[in-house]
Amino acid sequence: MISNRLKLTAAIALVAATAPGLEAQTVAITGGKVYPVSGPPIENGTVVITDGRITAVGANVAVPAGAQRIDATGKIVTPGFVNSATQLGVQEVAAVGDTRDASARGKDEIAAAFTVWEGLNPNSVLLAPARKAGITSFVVMPTGGLVAGQAALVDVVPGTTTDMIIRAPVAMIAEVGDPQSAGVNARGELIVKLRELLEDTKYFQAHRDAFDRAQTRPFAASRLDLQAMIPVVEGRLPLVVNVDKEADIDAAMRLARDYNIKLIIGGGAEAWMMADKLAAARIPVLTGAMNNIPSGFATLGQRQENAALLRKAGVQVALIGNAGGGDEEAFNVRNLKQEAGNAVAYGMSWDDALRAVTLAPAEVFGVADRVGSLQAGREGNVVVWSGDPFEFTTRAERVFVRGREYHDTTRQDLLVDRYKNLPASHNLPGAH
């Protein structure tokens, strides 16, 4: 009885560190096949984490005295996976409005000032299943409208949102696929509206004083939205444009050229049709490998080889879920590994697929100095897998985030415990 209650308490926190209270500690993961991603794989490698950060990675690394040793013989060691586009933490139950915080009302479909992470729920029950599946970081992304708002990259650690943030913002998000949802009638008009916003941002930036004296013409967006767009037109903050159709991708690329915007293509169903141009312009693509359905007239060319064809052309590709059962819904962020496996099945090299769920997203979002690879100085986000990380039979056996190990008991685990032996065990007082 008591042990059950304790178990429940621990589970509600959804965290159980192996060595609670030991803030300063050293962990050495030894004997595994280590994939640093930033360098070639290392047989029988060692990864040392000290005080939350990786301090050494290699074949001939001495294990520091007093280190906790983790034997990874016969296992695979990778950086924690990074999911590059999800509503995890800002959407608990999709059909319940109260739990949806990923879409701002904005003004006239523009919500550039919207900082989605302000609504992130660090107690979301969906975080633990993601971490349990080896996902240690994710980009929480706003959706909807023409300019959806700003995204942040966070680690899956307990505490507050402030504790979780690695970097915020990492990108501005725009949706260029659907004129209706942008409040216009035609694709060209949508681009005009975006162009107007960029023009106004530049004007606002150059005439700030006049604006404050109310001596400027009316703008297409509010003061805070224009303010938020300044880093985008200065090329400091990337603009993720969610767009599928070849012609729309082309239009987004023209816009990016005209305004010196650091462009990232999101979704990109037909991106493979212009892979060479994307590669030449060094524009990364966030896409999946599990959809091949011409689900609309903007996605007629959608195919599972998209990610592989882009990579083959030299495009930086980060994998996101984009199909049924994928990870775009907060609940199934854990299926990122399935996306990677399917990318391999449809032509991507295994190494590139691993890169597409680790270092590639870290580079795309400008945090490669913090996460996405195993090398000295990076956060101690490390996963020991029982085998090939992309296979269904493989488990994330040991998961470290910022050097701390997590053995998550998820809400699902609690339900299974309760119903594994029917009729059910409800832990009622006096029940045996």
Added chain:
Amino acid sequence: MRALHCLLLLGATACASAASQSTTAPSPARDSAHVDAERGALSVPNADPFPSTYKPFPSRTTVIRNVNLLTAAGPMIRNGAILLQDGKIAAVGATVNAPADALVIDGGGKYVTPGIIDDHSHLGVYAAPGVNALSDGNEATNPVTPQVWAEHSVWPQDPQFPRNLAGGVTTLQVLPGSANLIGGRSVVLKVVPGRTVQEMKFPGAKYGLKMACGENPKRVYGNRGGPQTRMGNVAGYRAAWIRAQDYRRKWDKWNADHKGDPPTRDLGLETLAEVLRGNILVHNHCYRADEMAQMIDIAHEFGYKVRSFHHAVEAYKIADLLAKEGIAASVWADWGSFKMEALDAVRANMALINHAGARVIVHSDDPSGSQRLNQEAAKGMEAGAEIGLPVSEDEAIKWLTINPAWALDLDDKIGSLETGKNADVVLWTGDPFSVYSKPEKVWIDGALLYDRLDPSEQWRTDFELGFVPLTGTNR
């Protein structure tokens, strides 16, 4: 949100009342009554007014050898062989006697399984591209619409069909959506090219009846006449079955004695009466355990059986009850959390249902998921292993084949690699439960209908011509 796609509605039709479906059959002469009955002119059992015109595609005698056969009818046969002849499985075993003229395929250690069966599909009724003009899955004009038949919405040129075939799916049950308490008849299709839906219909397959519990009907009708609550839902089912009992009684009497004018026909009640006669199988969309238990009571009250609960994310909570009642659970591996009634989804659902002795079916309700049902089963296997209930490949293959075949009452024809069964067969590039494996070749009734190695031979729907770039091209 895509999980809610079967609820996509056309606002323009909101609140339109269903047109009267009643007609009075002409008084037939005795001699023609039988023919008229089969054509559906009378409200009699097993009427078939839209008969299948399916003809198997040309096939040649084929031997696939040097393969691992997951038969769904016993332990895996390693390095075995299978003979496809005249559309049937003529032999399967460690070795088979190949006729001299047989095409011999060396499987090189790859895997062979029965064709996959998805018992929850909306292909054709929610076709791609997903525009309003092709949104034909929910007759959301009334919460009780047993008069509608999914086959009358199926667009045979839906480009999702060939993609499903490439995913190893050979038989589909296409259902109406889940907006309605009683949504209409399903249709069982072979995943084959056809100019008409009749050319795709599985000959002799029974119809199914789609019913739906819980959130969807009350959300759709809550502000337009109801039901607005779960208790309203239950009252709606019961009222419909009461009318169906009355209708059945009248027609059974008339069909027996042919005294006087036949009763007035009613298309909806005709379908429900067929359920009560056991000729149509009930497929009930239902997430929560408590609601499934109530639906079982309703079935007992009116004397019909639920064949399978669909979605059934809480089936693991009442797996013992499902086993006792002989009801299958058609489930996803890991969809959940997208609405309140999906909140308690667990990945171990399949393994727990299996462990309790009930039938597990891996279903999709999704045109992408349907292409990778093998991967969904693999997730379910792994979840079982994690809680100490490992599931063998021999068992898991049944979730994809013979169990859904049973749910469609076609397990005597399809769903396993056994002599005499239809030659619906998939050759995989590797172990079908690996993320890296894909169907390489797919046969239906012995005819090779998909070959991954030969794009020029792959089925392209009319819609795709010109619109969808060919695989393997740059444009």
